[in-house]
Amino acid sequence: METQERGVSIRRQMLSKKLPEPSSLQYLPYRNYNYSLVMGACCENVIGYMPIPVGVAGPLFLDNKEFHVPMATTEGCLVASTNRGCRAICLGGGASSRILADGMTRGPVVRLPTACQAAEVKVWLESPEGFKIMREAFDSTSRFARLQKLIIGLAGRNLYIRFQSGTGDAMGMNMISKGTEKALARLNEEFPDLQVIAISGNYCTDKKPAAINWIEGRGKSVVCEAVVPAKVVREVLKTTTEDIVEVNINKNLVGSAMAGSIGGYNAHAANIVTAIYIACGQDAAQNVSSSNCITLMERTGFTNDDLYISCTMPSIEIGTVGGGTNLLPQQACLQMLGVQGASQDNPGENARQLAKIVCATVMAGELSLMAALAAGHLVKSHMIHNRSKINLQDLQGTCTKKAA
Template identity: 35%
Template sequence: MDLNEIKAKYMSGEIKSRDLESVIFTEVYGSDASKVRDACNDAAIIRCEEVEKFSGVSLDLIKKTRIDNCTLVDGKRILTGIEGKIGGAIIPMGVAGPIQINGQYVKGKVYIPLATNEAALIAGVQRGIKAINMAGGLNTLVHFDGMTRAPLIEAPNITEAREFCNRIQTDKEFINELGKLSKDPFVRLEKIDPYQLGTKVFLRMIFKTGDAMGMNGVTKASADITRYILSKMPGWKLITISSNFCTDKKSAHINVLTGRGKSVQTEVFIPKEVLSAVFKKGVTPLSVEKTVFHKCYLGSCLSGTISGFNVNAANAIAAFFAATGQDLAQVITSASCFVQADATEDGLHFMVSLPCMELATIGGGTMFGTAREALNMIGCGGFGKSVDDNVNVLRLAEIAAAAVTALDLNTACAQAAGYEMADSHVKLARGEEN
C-alpha cells in the first residue's frame, strides 16, 4: 500500500488510529529503522487531515509542526510518544539571566530558559536576578530526593492491619526483601511508610530514581511489591495501586511534610542599597516583609490555601517546565512553595522553600526537540550511570528554584511599591501607559 491507500483505509475506519504509524512504517518504508520518524510524521498529517475534513477548519500550522518524539523498540515496535498525534503546539521561549547560583550542584552563572505566553513574566525574573546578582548570588541546596507511590490494600480486620503496619515499620529484613523485587537498576526502594484507616492500609513507598522523575518506574516497582505482599497474606486484597496518598499531580500537605521529587531551599540577603537601586520608590526591607506576610500567609490562610504560601511560584515553575520538557501536570505539586522575607537593619533576608519539585533530565519530553537543547544549555542534558549518579537532575532542581526565587522576589517588591505590578503588566502585555 502507498500513503494514499493507507489514508483512504484510515478514513474509512479499516485502519485504527493506534495502528497508523506501524502500518505506514511497514508498508511504505519497509520497516527501515532510519525512517521511523518519517512514518510517525506521515501518520500525524493523515490524522490532522481527517480532523480538518470533519471540522471544516484549516489546521495548517498544527499539521506543519513536526515533533520527532517517537522511538523504535527491538527494531519493530513503535513507541509514538503520545497517542493520536496531529502535529505540535508552539510556546514562545525566552531566557532570563545569567544568574549567579552558589549551590551544591550549581556553582556559577547560568541562563534560565522559560517558555510562556505571559508578558512581564521573564522581565520579572530578570529584575529579580539583577537584585540577586548585585547581592552576591543565590544560595541553594537540595535536601530530599525521592519519588513516591502509595498502593492501598485491605486487611480482613483492623488487628491484622495494625500488625502489618508494625511489621513494615520494624522489620528491616522484610523491607530489604521487598526492595529486591524492583528489577530496574534505576529504581531503588528506600523505605515504606504505612498509614492505617480501619482495615485499609496505605503503603507510601519512597524510591530513589536517578536522573529520571521516575513515576513509571516506581509504579511498576510498587505493583510488583504489592503483588508479592498480597501473595503471602490470604484474605487481603488490592483496592488500588495508586491511592492519592503518593500524592501525584494534586496539591497535598503530605508532600510538603515528607517531600516528593526534590526538596529545595534557597536564600539571598539583599542589602538596603540594592533594594533601592533595583526596585521602585517605597520598597524597603520592612515593606517587603509586610507584603509577603500579609499576602503569602494571612491572605493564603484566609483563602484556605494548602501549600501556596508564595507570591506566584507556579508562573516560574510552569514556564521552566514547558521549556525543559517536564510533565506539565506536575506544576500543581511542584509549585508548592513557602516564601519568607525577614527585614533586618541592613537589608532583606529572602528565602524560598520548594518541598516537592518533580523533575527529570531523562525520559518523557526531556529527550527530544527544544527541551533537550534547553537542558544542554543549562548543563543538565546528561544522565547518570547509576541510581545514585544523578547530579544532572539535582542541578536542574537548583536552577528551577532559582527561577522561582527571582520571580517571587521581584513580584513581592513590585507589590510593596504599591500599584507597580498592575501598571507593568498593562504596559508589557497591552502596550498601554497608565
C-alpha cells in the same frame, strides 16, 4: 505510512472534515518535526505540535555558577520580572542552595478481610524484617530504584502504603511503580488474603494538592537563599526592604493562612515552575505539587536595611531523562543549563541540579513580583508587557481623570 509525517497529515485531513471550521488546523504546524521521538513515548493521535515562545532569564548566579534559564510561557511580563529578580540576586552576590531530600513516591491501596488484619500487616511492614523483605523485592527491579522508607496509613480494612525511593536522574514514576508492583507481589506471599485495589491509592500524591507532599516531601526537597543589599532593593527593585518584608508577611504568610492554603505560602511559584517545566520537557501537570513553596523575607545586615530572602520547596518532581526530555527542543533547553541526560559521574546529580535551578529561579520571581506589589507597579507592568499600548493609554487617561 511511508513516513510518520504523512500519517499525521492524513489524520489532520480526516479530522478537519469533522470540525465546525475545516480550516481551523491551518495555524497548527506539523511539518519538519521528529515524530519518531514522540510515538509510543510522549503523545498519541498526533495532529501537530504547539509552538510556545521561550524566553531566557538570567544570568542566575547560583552556588558560584551562572545559569541562563529557559522559560516557555505566553504570559507577558513573567520572563522580564524573573530576569529582574535574577539581576537583583546577582548584584547581591548570588544565591545558595541545598538538596534536603531526594525520593519519589507511589502510594498504593490494598485491602484485608478485616481492619485487625490490616493493622497486623501495618505492624509487619513497619518492622525491620518486613521493611528488609520489601526493600529487596523493590530494589530488584532497577539499577537506580532504592527503597528509602515506607509510610503506612490505615482506614478501616484499607491499607495505604507510601513507597519512597531514589530514582537517579529520572523523574521516576514508571520506575517506582514497577518496584512497587514487585514489592506488593512479595507482600501478597506473606499475606495471601491481601487484595491490591490500585497501584496508586492517591497516598503518593501525584498531580493533586496534598498535605502529605508539603509535610513529607516528594521528589526533590530544596531550600534556596540570598541577601539583597538595601541599595539594590532601592535601585533595581524600586522599593524598600521594610515595605517588601511587610507585604510578604501579610500576603504570603497571613493571607495564605486565611485562605487555608496547602503549600501556597508564596506569590507565584507555579508561574516559574510551569514555564521551566514546559521548556525542559517535564510533566507540566506536576506543577501542582512541585510549586509547593514558602517564601520568607527578613531585614538583615549591619543597618538592618538589607533583604534576606529564602524559598523552601519540599516537592519538586523533576528529571533529566525520560518523557519529554527526549525531545530535541527540550534537550536544547536542558543543555543550556548543563543538565541534559543522565549524570555519568554521580547518578541523579543532573536532576538535583535542575531542581536547585528551579528553586532559585522561583526565588528570583518571588523577589521581583513582591517588589512590584510593594511599590504598586504590578498593574502598570502588565499593561506594558501583557496588554496593548491602547489599553495602557486608556489606563493612564482614567488615572488622570480620577486625579483631577
